[in-house]
Amino acid sequence: MERASESVTGMTNIRLRDTIAEAGLTREALAREVRAVAAECGVTLRTNRSAVGHWVAGTLPAPDTIRFLAVALSRRTGRLITPADIGYGQPPSAEDDSIGLSLDTDPLDTLVPMWRHELARRQFLSTSAYSVAAAALPLAHVRDMAHRADAARSGRTVGTADVEAVRDMIHLLTEMDERHGGAHGRSALVQYLSDDVAALARGRFHTAETRTQMLSAASRGVHLLGWKSYDAGHHGLAQRYYLQAYALAAASGIRGQDGFVMRTMAMQGLKIHRPEHCRALAETGLDRARGHVDAQTEALFRAVHAHTLAKAGAAPQALTEAARAHTLLTGAPGDEPPFWALAWGPAPASVHSRTAKVHETLGDYQTAAAHYTRAAASRPPTTYTRIVALDLVAAADMHLGQGHIEQACHTWHRAIDHMDGIQSARTRKAVTRIRKNLKPFHARGLRAAADLDDRAAGFLHANP
Numbered sequence: 422m423e424r425a426s427e428s429v430t431g432m433t434n435i436r437l438r439d440t441i442a443e444a445g446l447t448r449e450a451l452a453r454e455v456r457a458v459a460a461e462c463g464v465t466l467r468t469n470r471s472a473v474g475h476w477v478a479g480t481l482p483a484p485d486t487i488r489f490l491a492v493a494l495s496r497r498t499g500r501l502i503t504p505a506d507i508g509y510g511q512p513p514s515a516e517d518d519s520i521g522l523s524l525d526t527d528p529l530d531t532l533v534p535m536w537r538h539e540l541a542r543r544q545f546l547s548t549s550a551y552s553v554a555a556a557a558l559p560l561a562h563v564r565d566m567a568h569r570a571d572a573a574r575s576g577r578t579v580g581t582a583d584v585e586a587v588r589d590m591i592h593l594l595t596e597m598d599e600r601h602g603g604a605h606g607r608s609a610l611v612q613y614l615s616d617d618v619a620a621l622a623r624g625r626f627h628t629a630e631t632r633t634q635m636l637s638a639a640s641r642g643v644h645l646l647g648w649k650s651y652d653a654g655h656h657g658l659a660q661r662y663y664l665q666a667y668a669l670a671a672a673s674g675i676r677g678q679d680g681f682v683m684r685t686m687a688m689q690g691l692k693i694h695r696p697e698h699c700r701a702l703a704e705t706g707l708d709r710a711r712g713h714v715d716a717q718t719e720a721l722f723r724a725v726h727a728h729t730l731a732k733a734g735a736a737p738q739a740l741t742e743a744a745r746a747h748t749l750l751t752g753a754p755g756d757e758p759p760f761w762a763l764a765w766g767p768a769p770a771s772v773h774s775r776t777a778k779v780h781e782t783l784g785d786y787q788t789a790a791a792h793y794t795r796a797a798a799s800r801p802p803t804t805y806t807r808i809v810a811l812d813l814v815a816a817a818d819m820h821l822g823q824g825h826i827e828q829a830c831h832t833w834h835r836a837i838d839h840m841d842g843i844q845s846a847r848t849r850k851a852v853t854r855i856r857k858n859l860k861p862f863h864a865r866g867l868r869a870a871a872d873l874d875d876r877a878a879g880f881l882h883a884n885p
Contacts, residue, residue, distance in 0.1 A: 521661025549657030602845035640669035680709030724775035770799035790819035
């Protein structure tokens with residue numbers, strides 16, 4: 422429920438009035454947009470055109486409503502709008518509301534206070550809304566940022582062994598994430614990045630190459646934290662971490678890793694139905710990587726690019742790009758992918774999974790089901806438990822799309838087999854969707870649907 426407005430200034434809010442005009446929104450339409458942003462953050466508002474009129478006349482909205490208003494206007498204008506831009510200071514409950522939505526400072530200067538907020542369990546970051554304007558920041562920022570990380574060095578000299586230790590810890594936490602879900606080990610990762618990795622990334626280095634590799638490892642750790650936030654359904658927070666992971670990767674100077682984070686940002690936008698910058702992110706990420714990465718890693722970029730093309734309605738180009746990705750996989754072995762490119766397991770599995778999404782987008786459910794099934798079979802099931810389960814759920818959805826309910830139920834059962842002990846908003850959402858899809862068949866008395874629905878209900882009860 423929306424809290425009451427807190428005060429009346431008695432003066433027209435000219436900045437807000439002019440920004441609404443720039444956005445081309447009526448007061449009714451703006452109220453609807455603000456309610457939609459709030460809903461994404463788990464908040465129910467009753468904002469209406471009358472409330473918007475009061476704001477323009479000088480009434481001060483509740484602090485959270487100011488945040489939602491700024492996001493709604495950002496989405497419509499295509500530029501990042503802060504509360505200050507529309508006539509408000511930072512809301513008292515969210516004095517750092519814009520934290521993480523910038524690439525103008527040293528990423529560690531941005532990340533350290535974010536981690537402090539996480540460890541203090543402050544909620545405004547986890548309930549922050551996804552920003553369409555912020556998604557475009559890397560596109561205007563594709564250049565060498567190494568000079569930005571030349572902060573004063575302190576502490577002991579950092580060597581190759583330190584880089585390897587960070588990589589090993591990130592690898593361990595990544596495997597834990599895949600086996601048990603994003604909620605497991607999250608605080609440990611935040612603490613490790615805050616206490617250890619931040620200090621190492623700002624240390625003195627034996628060589629310039631050691632510094633490069635440490636910043637790269639730090640970027641991978643922050644990327645994982647973004648992924649954990651995404652898995653928990655905190656898309657605004659995930660976006661902020663992805664932006665800072667991008668900044669660290671760019672600062673490292675390793676061509677391709679910065680593009681890989683842009684690829685992840687494109688994937689996020691596609692998943693949450695915010696496609697505005699996804700194709701540009703995927704294309705720019707591919708441009709950053711092409712000629713600087715091995716064939717398997719390039720295939721990962723091309724598969725996501727193909728998905729963005731499919732979403733844009735460019736079916737022939739999407740299929741051609743997907744075919745290129747698979748050609749790269751089956752060509753000469755070449756070098757092994759770098760550690761930052763294996764965030765979701767073996768490259769063939771990721772390419773199959775993304776190719777499935779291309780065919781799903783184009784309405785070819787039979788081919789999509791085949792690729793989802795191959796993706797699930799291409800990952801070690803005890804290591805990549807969660808993503809195997811989600812690929813199987815998607816395969817079952819494709820069976821259902823073809824009218825094969827019995828086959829869908831069988832595959833959904835296989836998916837739930839892999840979900841035991843996983844704490845993930847995405848797996849819960851997937852099982853909830855299974856129950857929704859089963860409802861009409863359950864009502865008809867189909868035994869397979871009734872049995873699976875009972876199992877899905879039990880899973881949701883055991884995993885609140």
